[in-house]
Amino acid sequence: MSIVSPWKHDFPVYLSHAHPNLCYLDSAATCLTPKHVADAVFHYQCYAHANSHKGLYQLSASVTERVEHAREQVANFIGAHSGENISFNHGTTDAINLVAYSFVEPLLIEKQEGDQANIVISAAEHHANLLPWQRLAQQYNVELRIAPLNKDGTINQANLSALLDSDTIFLAITHCSNVLGLMNPVANICRIARNKGIPTLIDGAQAICKGAVDVSEIDCDFYVFSAHKIYGPTGCGVLYAKGSLFDSMRPYQLGGGVIESVNYQQSRFITGPLKFEPGSHNVAAIVGLIEAIDYMTDISWHDVNQYIDNLANYMHSELENLPFYQPLIKRGDSNEKEKISTLVSFQVKKVHCHDIASLLDNDGIAIRAGHHCAQPLHQTLGVNASIRASLGLYNDVSDIDKLVASLTTAHKMMSL
Amino acid sequence: MALTKKQHVDQKESRQQHQLYQTALLAHHKQPIGFEVAINADASHEGVNPACGDEITVSCEIKHQHEASVITAIAFHGDSCAICRASASIMCQEVQGKTLVETQVMSRQLTGALSTNISMIGELAEQFSPLLMIQQFPVRKQCALLPWNTLMETLKCLPDQP
Numbered sequence: 001m002s003i004v005s006p007w008k009h010d011f012p013v014y015l016s017h018a019h020p021n022l023c024y025l026d027s028a029a030t031c032l033t034p035k036h037v038a039d040a041v042f043h044y045q046c047y048a049h050a051n052s053h054k055g056l057y058q059l060s061a062s063v064t065e066r067v068e069h070a071r072e073q074v075a076n077f078i079g080a081h082s083g084e085n086i087s088f089n090h091g092t093t094d095a096i097n098l099v100a101y102s103f104v105e106p107l108l109i110e111k112q113e114g115d116q117a118n119i120v121i122s123a124a125e126h127h128a129n130l131l132p133w134q135r136l137a138q139q140y141n142v143e144l145r146i147a148p149l150n151k152d153g154t155i156n157q158a159n160l161s162a163l164l165d166s167d168t169i170f171l172a173i174t175h176c177s178n179v180l181g182l183m184n185p186v187a188n189i190c191r192i193a194r195n196k197g198i199p200t201l202i203d204g205a206q207a208i209c210k211g212a213v214d215v216s217e218i219d220c221d222f223y224v225f226s227a228h229k230i231y232g233p234t235g236c237g238v239l240y241a242k243g244s245l246f247d248s249m250r251p252y253q254l255g256g257g258v259i260e261s262v263n264y265q266q267s268r269f270i271t272g273p274l275k276f277e278p279g280s281h282n283v284a285a286i287v288g289l290i291e292a293i294d295y296m297t298d299i300s301w302h303d304v305n306q307y308i309d310n311l312a313n314y315m316h317s318e319l320e321n322l323p324f325y326q327p328l329i330k331r332g333d334s335n336e337k338e339k340i341s342t343l344v345s346f347q348v349k350k351v352h353c354h355d356i357a358s359l360l361d362n363d364g365i366a367i368r369a370g371h372h373c374a375q376p377l378h379q380t381l382g383v384n385a386s387i388r389a390s391l392g393l394y395n396d397v398s399d400i401d402k403l404v405a406s407l408t409t410a411h412k413m414m415s416l
Numbered sequence: 417m418a419l420t421k422k423q424h425v426d427q428k429e430s431r432q433q434h435q436l437y438q439t440a441l442l443a444h445h446k447q448p449i450g451f452e453v454a455i456n457a458d459a460s461h462e463g464v465n466p467a468c469g470d471e472i473t474v475s476c477e478i479k480h481q482h483e484a485s486v487i488t489a490i491a492f493h494g495d496s497c498a499i500c501r502a503s504a505s506i507m508c509q510e511v512q513g514k515t516l517v518e519t520q521v522m523s524r525q526l527t528g529a530l531s532t533n534i535s536m537i538g539e540l541a542e543q544f545s546p547l548l549m550i551q552q553f554p555v556r557k558q559c560a561l562l563p564w565n566t567l568m569e570t571l572k573c574l575p576d577q578p
Contacts, residue, residue, distance in 0.1 A: 352497035354468055354559060355437070362434045370468045384469040384495060413437065414498060416446055 005307070005396040007299060010034040014394065021364035023399045028178055028206060028343045028390030029368055031231045033288075040291035041233060041284045052281045053257055053274065063283055070286050071273065077293050078223065079214035080240050087246065087273035088286055091237035092205040093128040095224035096172070098239060098276060099201055100132035102249040103222075104170050108140040116167040118143040120198075122155045122184075123380050124177040127373040129203045133172060147173070149380075152339075153180030153329040161192045168193075171200045175207035179374045179388065180329050181341030183207060187218045194219065205229055209342075209392075211301035215240050227285060231392075232292035236285030239276070247271050255279045304393045311391055312342045315400045322404065324349040324411045328381050343390035345372070348407060351414040353385045359410040365403055436553055437498065441546035445498040450508025455489040459573040462494070463566030465558055470496040472504060474566045478574060484515040485574075490567075497559050503547055504563035510543055516571055523564045530557050 008014055011032045014022060024032055050059040052067045071083030080086060089095050104119070111117055119133045123146050137144035145168075147160035155173060164171065171193045176183050186202050193200045204213055204225040211230070215223045220242070227236035241249070251258050251269055255278030260268045269275050296304065319325045327346040332339060348356050357369035368388040371378045378384060389403060460475035477489035490512055492504045511519045526544060529537035534551050537544055550560045 352470075352495075354470075354497040354556070355499070358436055358553070358556065359434055362436075375469060378469070384471075413434075413442070414445075 003397050005394050007034075007304070008394045008396065010036065010295075011394050012038065019364070023363070023365040023402050024392065025365060025367045025389040025395065025399060025403060027209070027392035027395075028181075028229075028372075028388060030228045030234065031209070031392050032394060033233070034231055034292070034295055036295045037232060037288045037291045041288045044287040045284050049283065052283055054280075067281055067283060067286055070290050073290050073293065074238055075240075078238075078240060079216045081216070081243075084272055085240055085242065085246070087239045087241070087276045088281060089237040089239055089276065090235055090282070091226040091228075092203060092224050093237075095222075095237045095239040096128055096201065096203065097132050098252040099172075099222050099224070100136055102252040102276065103199070103245070104133075105136060105140075106250060107169050108136060108142065111140065111142075111169075116142075117169050118145050118163075118165075118167050120145045120147060120160070120163050120168055120171045120173075122147040122160070122173045123149050124153065124155065124180060124377050125172075125174055125374070126178050126203065126205065127375070128205075129172055129174060129201075130376065133170075142169075149180075151329075152182060152332050153177060154182050155184045155189065157185060157188060157192070160189060164193055164196050164198055166196070168196065168198045171198050172203070173200075174203040174205075175213070176204075176210075177374070177377070178206050178343075179345045179372050179377055179386070181206070181343040181345075181390075182339065183210075186220065190218055190220045206343075210305060211296055212305075215242075221245060227289035227292060230289075230292050230296065233285040233288035235282045236289045238289075239273075241273075246273055246275065249276075251275050251278065253278050299393075308342050308391050308393060308395075309340045311395060311397070311400070312340050314397060315389065315391065315403075316341075316344060318400055318404050319344065319346065319407075322407060322411075324351075324415070325407075328378075328383065328386055343388060345386040345388045347383060347386055348411050350416050351411055353387045355414050356387050356407070356410050359413065360403070360406050363402065363406040363409075365399075365406055367403075435549055436556065438546055438549060441498070441502045444502035444505035444546060448492075448501050448505035448508075450491045450505060450512075451501070452493045453489075453491040455491045457489075457491070458575070459570050461566055461570040461573055463562050463569060465496075465500070465562050467558060468497070470494070470500055470559070470562065472496050472500060472562055472566055474504070474563060474570045476567070476570055476574075478516070484517070486513065486515050487511050487519060488513070492563060492566075496562070499547075499550065499556050499559040500562050503560040506544065506547065507563050507567060511567070519571070520568070523568055526564060527561060530560060 012035050013032055050063045052063040071086045074086045075083045121133055145163045147163055148156050150156045175186050190200045199221040201222040202220045204223050208225040208230050223240040225238055228234040258275050258278045260270050316331050353369040370385050455477050457475035458478045462473045464471050472494035474492045476487050478485050479488045490508045530551050547560050550556050
């Protein structure tokens, strides 16, 4: 393993005088931005910006073409059939809400009074993949079923399968928990659901950073992720919908650019992904996403994954040597690629997570402390909060060593 | 109000450690006043910090003395960070024996100082000195104010005083 990240110099923040000793370990929340992406966004905004899909002039037409080409590039990136299966939005949260209110709510409205129905999620969901379903369940008086986890933090397939029955109208699960970090066997889970005729959504917010997502292989109905989790900008999300699902869905939000015709009494909507993109596109963010995908492809997803997996193993080993280290989930013995988590959530014995975060911040270390928008999962694991360290391609051994040293000092200073 | 010589020394040392976790604050965190103390409570309330899930319960014993309602005993318990715990400890130290009106004024003064303008702390600067650095760490303000907000809610739970 390289001692120093070969890609660190691509990230200008490390050259900033404002953050001279930055040790960034919060990539699961958002990745830092490589210069390539920042430059692409800057260049677009300065020299190419116009409103897409609206103007007849050349500048606008070029932007329209760029957005439509971006759909194809994203489709290619995640193994989707075509750009017609890709809709852009503001992020994973937006995309999940879109599916909840464009696809699932109409199913609930159609439900006859007295009909049983349920929606199934897992115990490891981020609030973004819990709250929309919780609200729909409450609103339409249907059951929200929670699939339990295995000891290693992955979704228990047998128990999940038992929850899926003829009344299940939707299954929404995470590809990779933002707290526990292991990949779930989503292809198997989607097959189980498909055999029972249940549509599926996979929250790919944390899994997309592995770059090996293939929605055709997973065979889910919907897949969602955000650009900023793969070194792109915030404000750009992707919704993949299988086949012609977009055509059967109603628009989630209404506004300019989504209608074929409209009068004061009624409207007829266009078909395809544009139907879910009212208003002006965040083209700069879409440009940034494409640049991020190109950047990662250029430097090689394989090399990056191998590097980060090795670093993750070092991180787990070093932390496990600390007598006060209390991980939420104990690491198994397996060295299988799927079993390597590039993030870890833990507690420091007898020291509050927020105090650890503040003390580490004083040493230039950026980590997450709290419930990481997964409060029910923390409750399930019997804790209120945890500290999370997550890796990106700019991290290296020195970051882990610094983390371990700082944790040791903080524990000594704060423990009761 | 000027700091004592010892507080100056404490401040110098703590800068080397951490601006936020001064020696005086750590002393309250490690040996908190009023923590898990059994009192004959007239009212108690549980406060929650939604950002981190911290919970703290504040209990008060109130007596009517000289035409005023006075906090004669106060205690807290719960799982919280050092900032919250130290703030709760200082609160227990400071409000014991104070009238409800004096307590409310003190709470408003601290909240204003941490939220708006540090000079609002006025004559209370010495008592609250371990907490004042929090103004420079806005994300931790809610930790320091949780005990005080919870105390204000506790007082609302009181049956009408004679």
